[in-house]
Amino acid sequence: MWSRTLLLLLFAPLCLAQKKNKETDDEYNKLIPLNEVPIGCKAATNGYAIVDGGLEKCEEFTKEASDETEEDNKYEHFKCKHLRVHGEVKDGKCVCKPNWQGPTCNEYRGCPEGKTLFNRVCADQCRHGGTIAFTQKNVECICQAPWDGRFCDRLACWRMAPKEHERRWKNANNTCVCAKGLKGEECDEVVGCEHGEFNGGYCQCAEGYKGETCALKCTPGVSCSSNRPAIVLGALTLVLAMIFLR
Incomplete structure (x- = not known):
């Protein structure tokens, strides 16, 4: 019983979809969904709240409400620039x-x-099922892969796979399709090599090239590793399965 459970815990991450949703801004600040922001600063847990119908940064808003200073004008400009999409400063x-x-x-x-x-x-x-959100830098959207851009209006096929395999997909007529040499539902089945020899389900790359289909040039002065990760991982999975499921 425990061996089966342990095996599931070890390999569950490998079975999960590895699409990369857009959840941060371009400076990697985590986007806060607007629908999770409370009404009133007393209920704020992340420093922001909806006050009188508008999004406010509570620390600055509270200062402004308690004692008007020259800093207030700076906050109003900050708010219009970073917490509004179509805002303007009028009469301060x-x-x-x-x-x-x-x-x-x-x-x-x-x-x-x-x-x-x-x-x-x-x-x-x-657009495309995104959620309006913000950081202290900007109002933008949390986007479901493969969409990107401020309002999820730009196709980003590289979001369809983990970073090490983000070249598996390409944009073709505003749709994500498998890159050359790959096929399958997740574009993870190698069927051809650009600069190498296809052998046993993987590519043996020519000198100076790397990647699943040998499409990437090696960094000058750095040797490329062998292209057999899928086979090694598959073998490891089989061995562990035989041990734990006895």
């Missing part, structure tokens, strides 16, 4: 531009509630 306060509303000024008054205006058409604030 950050407000939504005409026809825009919502906590981050990204809801268009002429569209159904919660919608924005994108290419003159009412649309979700985040």
Whole structure:
């Protein structure tokens, strides 16, 4: 019983989908979903709250409310630049531009509630199933792979696989397809080599090349490792399975 459980724990991560959703900004700050931000700073757990219908950084907002100083104007400019999409400073306060509303000024008054205006058409604030979010740097979206960009409007096929295999997919007519030499549901089956010899389900790369299909050039002065990770991992899995499942 325990041996089976241990085996599952060891290999469960290998079975999980390894698509890379966009969950940080371009400086790797974790995006905070707007729908998880509480009403009022007293309930804030991450330093932000919705106050009077707008997204506020509680530390700065509280300072501003208690004692008006020259720093207040800096915060209003910070808020319009980083916590609003269509905001402007007017009479010393950050407000939504005409026809825009919502906590981050990204809801268009002429569209159904919660919608924005994108290419003159009412649309979700985040395209392709994304979730509106923010960091102290910007308002942008959490995106489901393979989508990227501020509002999940850019296809990023490299997000379909873990970093070491992000070249398995390529963009073809706004769709992700397997790169040359690969096939399968996850594009993880090698069927051809660009600069090497196909042998037993893997590529033996020519000198100076590396990668699953030998498509990558080696770094000058650095020797490339053998291309047999799938076979080694498969053998290791089989051996451990035989030991634990006796």
